[in-house]
Amino acid sequence: MTFTETISSLLPISGPIADFIGGAVASLLIISFLMSLVAVSGIWGKRKITAAFTDRIAVNRHGPFGLLIIVADAVRLLSKELIVPDGVDRPAWDLGPLVMTSSALLGFAVIPMGDLFGLNLQIADPQAGLAYVFATASIASVGLVMAGYSSNNKYSMLGGLRAVAQNLAYEIPLVVTGVSVVLFAGSLQLSEIVAAQGETLVSLGGVAIPSWYAFVNPFAFILFMIANLAEVGRNPFDVPEAPTEIVAGWQTEYSSVYFVLCYLSEFIHIFLGGAIIATIFLGGPAGPFLPGFVWMVIKILGVYLFTQWCRSAIPRVRIDQLIEIGWKGLLELSFANLVLTAVIVGLL
Known part of the structure; x- marks a missing residue:
């Protein structure tokens, strides 16, 4: 249950x-x-x-x-005082941070967080679970646009436009790469995707290597990790809020509790991205000795650590380079991976 x-x-x-x-x-x-x-x-x-x-x-x-x-x-x-700049589109300015935060929280409704004390910590398990989590996560783009254009600030507007361009360029490869996992699992239901990774891929020296899709299809795993960095706005893909160019981008005019919501949405999206990666590539809550919930949190924090490493170690790309990487690189590679996966599944 x-x-x-x-x-x-x-x-x-x-x-x-x-x-x-x-x-x-x-x-x-x-x-x-x-x-x-x-x-x-x-x-x-x-x-x-x-x-x-x-x-x-x-x-x-x-x-x-x-x-x-x-x-x-x-x-x-x-x-801190909540400062409302002159000329803002107040309804959109107020709702932008709420839309971004709620979209990430909604995604966790279908994530299988594993067992703890005999309880299955998954709120819902619809048959179209993966499609649902991609759809809810993408709603954040609407919040970014609302925050950018409603702030009556050129830097915010530029940040909002960059965010839209970035999400369009990288969301398609993200979803297409996710579809390649669906071809292997034969289901959009997240619990079924996790269950399909429970078999043994190979046994080496008595150690069983599970059939996690990160091992079955490492190329798709790498593509998804790169696209996820762009989706959560981490280096080298943090140009929508590049402080050296556009102050803080779409969130320039937010302060006090609204800034907290913007900050909160950023990290919840990172954790949601980590939860999706853990679910469809790393076996979900599967792991030895520890409860499934603990393993799921460890895997999410592992992805979080990777994003922070990228933030500290990789320089930011220019906006034109970012768009080119998305449309001319990841898009073609993601479709090539999808075709190759379909051929492999068809032959098997």
């Missing part, structure tokens, strides 16, 4: 109301965990990782290991 069904079965009532309450409670628990993960990884972990890559000390004065910087930053940002 899904997490929603488990909670619903524990209620003294049944029917649509019980399903609604079960879904609301399950969603609240998963969102609470994600918020905690963002607080630790986005505020404290990001500083520590970047400092390690650049040979610096980072935060160490606020509490043990500097962990209280999370509280200090939260108080600092939320207590």
Whole structure:
């Protein structure tokens, strides 16, 4: 049973109301965990990782290991004045950060987070799960456009336009590469994709190598990782908010709680990208000894660490180079991978 069904079965009532309450409670628990993960990884972990890559000390004065910087930053940002520039399109300006944040949170509704204490921590498991998660994640592009054009700022407008160009160039290769996984698994249902990776690919010296699609089709895995970097706006693909060129791009005019929402959406999208990669290429929550939920979190944090490494080690490309890489590189390679996968599946 899904997490929603488990909670619903524990209620003294049944029917649509019980399903609604079960879904609301399950969603609240998963969102609470994600918020905690963002607080630790986005505020404290990001500083520590970047400092390690650049040979610096980072935060160490606020509490043990500097962990209280999370509280200090939260108080600092939320207590700042919310400055609304003159001439903004207020409804779109207000809704932009909310659209970006909610689109990432919606994607986690179908992610199989694994088992913990005998509970299956997956809120829903629709048959078109992979299509759903791609569709909800892409809604963030609408929020970026809203934030960019509504801010009445040329730098914000440029950032919004760059974001649209980037998402168009890299979202197609991302989805096409994901379709190659669907050809192997024979299903869009995420639980089925995870189950299809549970078999043994090869056994070496008594060690069983699982048939994770990262091993079965490493070319698709690399393509997806690169496209995901562009989707989450990490180096070398962070031109929509390039500070050396356009201040902070689409988020230039946001402050206080609105800036927190922009920052939150950025990291939730990184974790959503990591969850998708873990699900369709790394066996989902599968792993020895530890509970599935723990393995899923480890894999998501592994992808997060990779994005932070890219942020510290890889220089930003120009906007024309970014578009060329997407349309003239990844697009062709993703379709070539799809055709090759279809041939292999057909022969098998």
